[in-house]
Amino acid sequence: MKKALIGFLLLFIISGEAISQNQFPSQIWHKGNVFLTDGQGYSGLIKYDLDNNVVQLQADAVSTFTASNVSNFEIYDEIYGGIRKFYSLPYALNGEYETPIFFEVLTQGENIALLCREYIATDNRGMNNWGPMSMNPFWGPPMMTGYRLAFNYYFLKNGKIQRYSLKKKDLFTMLPGYDDEISLFMRKNRLEHDKRGDLLRITAYYNELQN
Incomplete structure (x- = not known):
């Protein structure tokens, strides 16, 4: 029991x-x-x-x-x-x-x-x-x-x-001027264009490029 x-x-x-x-x-x-x-x-x-x-x-x-x-x-x-x-x-x-x-x-x-x-x-x-x-x-x-x-x-x-439409081409429209740098950053870090954590890292990187 x-x-x-x-x-x-x-x-x-x-x-x-x-x-x-x-x-x-x-x-x-x-x-x-x-x-x-x-x-x-x-x-x-x-x-x-x-x-x-x-x-x-x-x-x-x-x-x-x-x-x-x-x-x-x-x-x-x-x-x-x-x-x-x-x-x-x-x-x-x-x-x-x-x-x-x-x-x-x-x-x-x-x-x-x-x-x-x-x-x-x-x-x-x-x-x-x-x-x-x-x-x-x-x-x-x-x-x-x-x-x-x-x-x-x-x-x-x-x-x-x-x-954001979650389409990859629209990501570059939203973050203009650094297509090559962002593409390389995404490839090197294996980042996706439609995942929360990845989008955060990509946007933060874009802001660094702008400074």
């Missing part, structure tokens, strides 16, 4: 760990800071929703802010590791009317910044084919079967945000 109880508890603990690993970043609370447009800053636990462009802060109570109220927020992502920073920027997500929405800033320089917006996508590739995200230590274990974390990427330059 005692062995059975211990076995059940171990199974419960393992199952709990599996559930926590199968949650996406936007589904859990993170330690972090929120900075409002009026200059006020608050610390606590943070949960974000990029679909609705709201961020929740859990301190003494739970407060909800929209992208119109927030200048920026930052979180420490314990699942995937590292500090992640999000800014509220005007953009016409649907139609032509610009409204403040949240973008994660991956890297920025004096000339250009790489932004992204994550979303949960249906994964039809099967549970044994997790794609590039699963092999990157920064992004941790594979996600729950049937879904995956995906990203839309944007470049901020000359004060305007332009969505």
Whole structure:
């Protein structure tokens, strides 16, 4: 009976760990800071929703802010590791009317910044084919079967945000003037034009070339 109880508890603990690993970043609370447009800053636990462009802060109570109220927020992502920073920027997500929405800033320089917006996508590739995200230590274990974390990427330059199509030829359009240098950099480091970590390194290198 005692062995059975211990076995059940171990199974419960393992199952709990599996559930926590199968949650996406936007589904859990993170330690972090929120900075409002009026200059006020608050610390606590943070949960974000990029679909609705709201961020929740859990301190003494739970407060909800929209992208119109927030200048920026930052979180420490314990699942995937590292500090992640999000800014509220005007953009016409649907139609032509610009409204403040949240973008994660991956890297920025004096000339250009790489932004992204994550979303949960249906994964039809099967549970044994997790794609590039699963092999990157920064992004941790594979996600729950049937879904995956995906990203839309944007470049901020000359004060305007332009969505990146994930086509290689468009990468050189977004990062003009150094086609040969970027091509060589990508070949030497085996970088792809459509992966998060690779795009970050390419954009950072481009900003170095500009200096």
